[in-house]
Amino acid sequence: xxxxxxxxxxxxxxxxxxxxxxxxxxxxxxxxxxxxxxxxxxxxxxxxxxxxxxxxxxxxxxxxxxxxxxxxxxxxxxxxxxxxxxxxxxxxxxxxxxxxxxxxxxxxxxxxxxxxxxxxxxxxxxxxxxxxxxxxxxxxxxxxxxxxxxxxxxxxxxxxxxxxxxxxxxxxxxxxxxxxxxxxxxxxxxxxxxxxxxxxxxxxxxxxxxxxxxxxxxxxxxxxxxxxxxxxxxxxxxxxxxxxxxxxxxxxxxxxxxxxxxxxxxxxxxxxxxxxxxxxxxxxxxxxxxxxxxxxxxxxxxxxxxxxxxxxxxxxxxxxxxxxxxxxxxxxxxxxxxxxxxxxxxxxxxxxxxxxxxxxxxxxxxxxxxxxxxxxxxxxxxxxxxxxxxxxxxxxxxxxxxxxxxxxxxxxxxxxxxxxxxxxxxxxxxxxxxxxxxxxxxxxxxxxxxxxxxxxxxxxxxxxxxxxxxxxxxxxxxxxxxxxxxxxxxxxxxxxxxxxxxxxxxxxxxxxxxxxxxxxxxxxxxxxxxxxxxxxxxxxxxxxxxxxxxxxxxxxxxxxxxxxxxxxxxxxxxxxxxxxxxxxxxxxxxxxxxxxxxxxxxxxxxxxxxxxxxxxxxxxxxxxxxxxxxxxxxxxxx
Numbered sequence: 001x002x003x004x005x006x007x008x009x010x011x012x013x014x015x016x017x018x019x020x021x022x023x024x025x026x027x028x029x030x031x032x033x034x035x036x037x038x039x040x041x042x043x044x045x046x047x048x049x050x051x052x053x054x055x056x057x058x059x060x061x062x063x064x065x066x067x068x069x070x071x072x073x074x075x076x077x078x079x080x081x082x083x084x085x086x087x088x089x090x091x092x093x094x095x096x097x098x099x100x101x102x103x104x105x106x107x108x109x110x111x112x113x114x115x116x117x118x119x120x121x122x123x124x125x126x127x128x129x130x131x132x133x134x135x136x137x138x139x140x141x142x143x144x145x146x147x148x149x150x151x152x153x154x155x156x157x158x159x160x161x162x163x164x165x166x167x168x169x170x171x172x173x174x175x176x177x178x179x180x181x182x183x184x185x186x187x188x189x190x191x192x193x194x195x196x197x198x199x200x201x202x203x204x205x206x207x208x209x210x211x212x213x214x215x216x217x218x219x220x221x222x223x224x225x226x227x228x229x230x231x232x233x234x235x236x237x238x239x240x241x242x243x244x245x246x247x248x249x250x251x252x253x254x255x256x257x258x259x260x261x262x263x264x265x266x267x268x269x270x271x272x273x274x275x276x277x278x279x280x281x282x283x284x285x286x287x288x289x290x291x292x293x294x295x296x297x298x299x300x301x302x303x304x305x306x307x308x309x310x311x312x313x314x315x316x317x318x319x320x321x322x323x324x325x326x327x328x329x330x331x332x333x334x335x336x337x338x339x340x341x342x343x344x345x346x347x348x349x350x351x352x353x354x355x356x357x358x359x360x361x362x363x364x365x366x367x368x369x370x371x372x373x374x375x376x377x378x379x380x381x382x383x384x385x386x387x388x389x390x391x392x393x394x395x396x397x398x399x400x401x402x403x404x405x406x407x408x409x410x411x412x413x414x415x416x417x418x419x420x421x422x423x424x425x426x427x428x429x430x431x432x433x434x435x436x437x438x439x440x441x442x443x444x445x446x447x448x449x450x451x452x453x454x455x456x457x458x459x460x461x462x463x464x465x466x467x468x469x470x471x472x473x474x475x476x477x478x479x480x481x482x483x484x485x486x487x488x489x490x491x492x493x494x495x496x497x498x499x500x501x502x503x504x505x506x507x508x509x510x511x512x513x514x515x516x517x518x519x520x521x522x523x524x525x526x527x528x529x530x531x532x533x534x535x536x537x538x539x540x541x542x543x544x545x546x547x548x549x550x551x552x553x554x555x556x557x558x559x560x561x562x563x564x565x566x567x568x569x570x571x572x573x574x575x576x577x578x579x580x581x582x583x584x585x586x587x588x589x590x591x592x593x594x595x596x597x598x599x600x601x602x603x604x605x606x607x608x609x610x611x612x613x614x615x616x617x618x619x620x621x622x623x624x625x626x627x628x629x630x631x632x633x634x635x636x637x638x
Contacts, residue, residue, distance in 0.1 A: 009112050341384040366426075368418045440499065479512075
């Protein structure tokens with residue numbers, strides 16, 4: 001990691017600052033803005049500030065004022081109140097620009113910046129005035145080895161003198177780290193118990209944990225990469241053996257034996273500890289008490305079995321990365337293929353999401369929801385085991401330029417109906433109503449028959465029958481986030497309806513949920529679609545495959561349904577039950593009309609064969625009947 005200085009970014013030139021939203025770009029280098037060490041902050045009253053990256057990923061925050069000018073306070077106190085707000089960065093951010101949007105009467109200058117979190121603690125910044133005096137703030141960059149293209153891999157091999165890239169390894173006592181399997185950087189980290197530079201030979205050096213006198217209640221014995229705590233008689237034995245130089249060999253042999261015994265006992269106690277934690281017992285009790293025939297046929301897997309299934313979590317087995325951790329492809333001893341999600345380092349928030357996903361999925365039994373087969377709680381990184389869904393995400397099939405498959409109109413309509421049916425089940429038919437909370441095309445998986453499977457329930461919520469909403473910190477994905485939820489913090493079943501509306505528009509148009517190539521007011525696909533509908537330009541933005549295969553009335557019907565789902569007022573949106581029924585009706589009508597048209601074509605062909613000489617007028621009528629659909633006019637009114 002390195003620290004650099006970047007200027008504050010001001011909303012306009014009259015503020016006197018040096019930066020006016022000029023993009024900061026490290027594209028083409030090995031540097032990324034550290035998500036772990038940096039935070040994005042915006043200062044100014046009633047302002048929505050967004051960070052825009054080239055990859056169309058957008059994050060941002062909103063600040064409000066309480067009527068009087070208040071000090072910004074310390075970094076930890078800036079949570080959208082007073083004159084500032086903050087948010088975290090996306091993975092692998094290499095370039096960004098900042099947009100300011102006034103929300104109310106203009107109230108002076110606004111500015112924003114990326115900064116090292118620890119800088120707030122080290123510096124004497126206590127108020128808005130102090131911040132505005134700084135020309136620059138420190139920002140942390142992280143460095144990684146490129147993993148993007150064959151050409152770049154070749155350069156890496158040449159630089160390191162490697163015959164094969166697969167022979168590249170981080171140095172001794174270090175390990176690989178990845179942002180995401182599809183992201184362009186490989187990074188090395190020192191293993192626990194070591195510190196130093198993992199890119200240099202012998203760069204990771206053992207640290208003496210025993211320097212911390214409060215670490216052990218008895219005697220601390222340092223060892224390579226770790227330490228042991230010994231008490232009572234063991235302490236006396238070690239002291240006695242260490243007193244004589246002649247007993248040094250005996251001490252070493254005894255220490256080796258003690259180490260093996262202590263290590264084995266520690267592993268057993270560690271497993272017992274994980275099972276005895278609140279979340280371990282909760283999972284075990286919940287899985288054992290779930291009804292027969294449900295996901296509770298799932299079980300508690302052993303860590304060694306999962307290590308074997310994933311070839312020790314080999315990086316070549318990585319399928320992708322979700323919000324909670326990496327997902328690996330594995331094969332169990334019975335030959336069944338599974339997906340294993342390895343959670344990130346556990347903190348309180350990740351533990352709650354892990355438990356939440358297990359409990360939510362154990363209540364669900366639906367063919368269009370990914371099935372949880374079990375979990376493992378024998379390590380400090382819990383593991384979830386799912387059925388393997390082979391064809392990736394709906395997002396990839398709609399937006400990946402390297403994807404050869406062109407999704408037909410029939411397939412898009414079926415996928416939309418399946419997603420709507422799954423959400424209808426979650427909202428109305430499950431034993432306890434469930435709000436998904438993060439519906440998007442990357443959370444829709446496609447199986448071997450390209451049937452939809454709704455996935456990723458980490459931030460989903462179960463609600464009682466008498467609840468109308470849940471109040472949470474605003475979480476979700478820009479482009480799919482319900483604007484009413486964003487304003488109020490109240491998440492309802494209609495919030496899922498809004499997110500589904502965005503996915504439905506993706507299926508109709510084939511366009512990205514967020515695009516910096518569109519005008520500012522149309523950057524979100526939802527806004528772009530609604531504006532196009534108001535201008536009667538639906539057929540100009542519809543996907544080419546949809547226009548070629550879909551009937552005009554079908555496309556209009558689906559678009560009108562999507563428009564209702566995207567209403568800014570939640571109560572005006574339809575229930576998922578209505579959405580599912582309407583889509584099913586459109587599919588049945590399309591299927592019925594296709595069958596009738598095929599029968600008419602067959603009948604007409606037989607008639608022409610038997611009465612060719614006397615049927616010229618009939619043929620003419622048939623031709624007119626099947627060619628009376630006129631080309632769609634540019635932005636025509638319907």
